[in-house]
Amino acid sequence: MVRAAGLVKKFGDFTAVEGISFEVRRGETFGMLGPNGAGKTSTLRMMSGLSPVTSGELGIDGIDATANPRSIRDVIGVVSQHDGLDPDISVRDNLTVYGFYFGLDRDTARRRADEVLDFFDLKTRGGDSVDDLSGGMRRRLTIARAFVSRPRLVILDEPTTGLDPGSRNRVWEQLAVLKNSGVTVVMSTHYMEEAAILCDRLVIMDEGRILGAGTPDELIQELAGAEVAQVRPEEGQRDSVQRQLQESGYETAELGAIFTVRGLNGDRADLSKVSGARISYRAANLEDVFLMLTGRDLRDE
Amino acid sequence: MNESLAKRRDTGRIDFRVRGVAGVWLRHYTAFKAGWLIEMTGILLEPIFILAAVAFGIGKLVGDVEIRDNGVEYAVFVAPGIVVGNAMWHSLFECSWGAFRRLQTNRIYDSILAAPVSMRELALGEISWGATRALMTTAAVLAFATITGLVESPWGIGILGIGLLTGFMFGGFGLIAAAIAPSTHMLTLVFTMVGTPLFFFSGTFFPISTLPNWAQPIAWALPLTHPVRIARALATGDLYLGLLWSMLYLIVAAFVFYPIATRLLRRRLLV
Numbered sequence A: 001m002v003r004a005a006g007l008v009k010k011f012g013d014f015t016a017v018e019g020i021s022f023e024v025r026r027g028e029t030f031g032m033l034g035p036n037g038a039g040k041t042s043t044l045r046m047m048s049g050l051s052p053v054t055s056g057e058l059g060i061d062g063i064d065a066t067a068n069p070r071s072i073r074d075v076i077g078v079v080s081q082h083d084g085l086d087p088d089i090s091v092r093d094n095l096t097v098y099g100f101y102f103g104l105d106r107d108t109a110r111r112r113a114d115e116v117l118d119f120f121d122l123k124t125r126g127g128d129s130v131d132d133l134s135g136g137m138r139r140r141l142t143i144a145r146a147f148v149s150r151p152r153l154v155i156l157d158e159p160t161t162g163l164d165p166g167s168r169n170r171v172w173e174q175l176a177v178l179k180n181s182g183v184t185v186v187m188s189t190h191y192m193e194e195a196a197i198l199c200d201r202l203v204i205m206d207e208g209r210i211l212g213a214g215t216p217d218e219l220i221q222e223l224a225g226a227e228v229a230q231v232r233p234e235e236g237q238r239d240s241v242q243r244q245l246q247e248s249g250y251e252t253a254e255l256g257a258i259f260t261v262r263g264l265n266g267d268r269a270d271l272s273k274v275s276g277a278r279i280s281y282r283a284a285n286l287e288d289v290f291l292m293l294t295g296r297d298l299r300d301e
Numbered sequence B: 001m002n003e004s005l006a007k008r009r010d011t012g013r014i015d016f017r018v019r020g021v022a023g024v025w026l027r028h029y030t031a032f033k034a035g036w037l038i039e040m041t042g043i044l045l046e047p048i049f050i051l052a053a054v055a056f057g058i059g060k061l062v063g064d065v066e067i068r069d070n071g072v073e074y075a076v077f078v079a080p081g082i083v084v085g086n087a088m089w090h091s092l093f094e095c096s097w098g099a100f101r102r103l104q105t106n107r108i109y110d111s112i113l114a115a116p117v118s119m120r121e122l123a124l125g126e127i128s129w130g131a132t133r134a135l136m137t138t139a140a141v142l143a144f145a146t147i148t149g150l151v152e153s154p155w156g157i158g159i160l161g162i163g164l165l166t167g168f169m170f171g172g173f174g175l176i177a178a179a180i181a182p183s184t185h186m187l188t189l190v191f192t193m194v195g196t197p198l199f200f201f202s203g204t205f206f207p208i209s210t211l212p213n214w215a216q217p218i219a220w221a222l223p224l225t226h227p228v229r230i231a232r233a234l235a236t237g238d239l240y241l242g243l244l245w246s247m248l249y250l251i252v253a254a255f256v257f258y259p260i261a262t263r264l265l266r267r268r269l270l271v
Ligand SMILES: Nc1ncnc2c1ncn2[C@@H]1O[C@H](COP(=O)(O)OP(=O)(O)OP(=O)(O)O)[C@@H](O)[C@H]1O
Pocket: A011, A014, A015, A016, A034, A035, A036, A037, A038, A039, A040, A041, A042, A043, A081, A190, B271
């Protein structure tokens, strides 16, 4: 469905995306996980035909995105990081008018608007102004809008950033239903939980590069092991603990006052000889993967 | 690249869809309909107040004005100027202030461009709506002027077309301002530095010949001067060959700003 090879995006002298390659298969949900400034939006905007490709190849559903950005927009739905909802018209009209941009006639546009309002549980708010919606509803409306044109591929840029946990769960539920309906989804996020729940496959991005790719489980297994150890040095013991960990030979990353230690070959790290610290084990997650890849926290600003 | 990919490459023919423009125009129409009562009041009342005050108030003090060696009542002289001047204000406002809100404040352009609407179509949709509003105000004020006897010739109906072209011209100009403005402050400046002087010095309220000699060529170069001149000729029925120059100026100016606006919007948004 999507094929990128050596994709580069430059803004003047600054390179935001440094030659990334990936493939998205038809029907899957594909994630881009990365911190602020990783280049997620830059990549998604190129895929949406909204930002010229500096160099490299990019094909979307058989269309060359570098040469034909508009034809891409015929077949995709876009949910941008900023909602871009229209405050001058009602919730329902936001959807109808979006149909007009796709060249739908009045009746079809209205029918589709009602369908997606229904699906995204916004039916009772159709006549309201978008300014009166809660953050979660605005986001759902933005996602609903991307479906008015019945796209084959939907591109979502951080669909739940800034939402409270309740609203986030609703968005996840609805995305899960859509995913089962067969539409291909490409989404960015900096929540590892979101990536783990929704994505069939994902890439981990940082500073314009892809650092790892695979299913969430594969990535965790390969890069963080099944379990990681968390080592909390006691008062005044940090340096000694750090030395002991170095000598142990395990891969270690320090975050705040805690060391995260990765085991070998999927086994948990044996740290029975380490003294002066409290040690606990927990299941590894994508955050650990990121930490192991970069030595930094995913949520670092 | 595989074969099907190569086949779908742009073949160099101009990629322009009327339905893209229509979509944008319909968005504006939808928003307009939602608040039409308030909008209409603005469109109708303000220019009518100005026309009534200037034509019937100030006009009584001024006496006749010479146009082409004919004396006409001041009210008859000023009415076409006010009609066309208002057409300018409406499309200028819509395409600068309104467009800037959509572009920057609410980021609606981002959403429109994420649909298959090209920048060229978006810009033309914006300008056509500005021109539509210009046409609405032209029709309203022209009707009022006709009823009050200030339009002396049936040619006056042609002022509708002049209002529309004026709308296209200042819509394009306004959109350029919106595309380069860093903030709304600069747009306010466009109204005071461009809108206001044009409204007053384009032969709208007094003949250009009353200006000092050095200022007259400047006044003749102003873009509002020409539609006002044509509108006045249509309202009085005094048509002459020199108007063709004004018509040429108007038609060229109506469409010269549009490609520039498109280009500037591309530079700002398609990065
Ligand atoms: N229009 C632009 N001009 C210059 N630099 C830009 C522009 N857009 C993005 N950048 C830079 O490119 C880099 C990547 O930005 P991008 O928005 O793609 O990151 P992101 O992964 O989406 O981050 P976030 O999680 O904050 O949305 C950043 O350093 C950003 O400052």
